[in-house]
Amino acid sequence: xxxxxxxxxxxxxxxxxxxxxxxxxxxxxxxxxxxxxxxxxxxxxxxxxxxxxxxxxxxxxxxxxxxxxxxxxxxxxx
Numbered sequence: 442x443x444x445x446x447x448x449x450x451x452x453x454x455x456x457x458x459x460x461x462x463x464x465x466x467x468x469x470x471x472x473x474x475x476x477x478x479x480x481x482x483x484x485x486x487x488x489x490x491x492x493x494x495x496x497x498x499x500x501x502x503x504x505x506x507x508x509x510x511x512x513x514x515x516x517x518x519x
Contacts, residue, residue, distance in 0.1 A: 445486045446470045446489075447470075449492055458470045472496075474497045477495070478506055489507055490518065491504060491518065493517055
């Protein structure tokens, strides 16, 4: 299963990627909403994990636009 993780705190992003990869997921990480949306548009992900407060685009905006592209699961972090 391939996941996209969007989190603007570098330490938390690194930790989340490590946790998911340790549990046999493939995880890509980005640090802002614009990159998250670009990755979601161009890559095949089984799910998205989005921070709510990110630079460029917030998690709610990315969630809304990603939902219009596909019905994949999305988790919002607060």
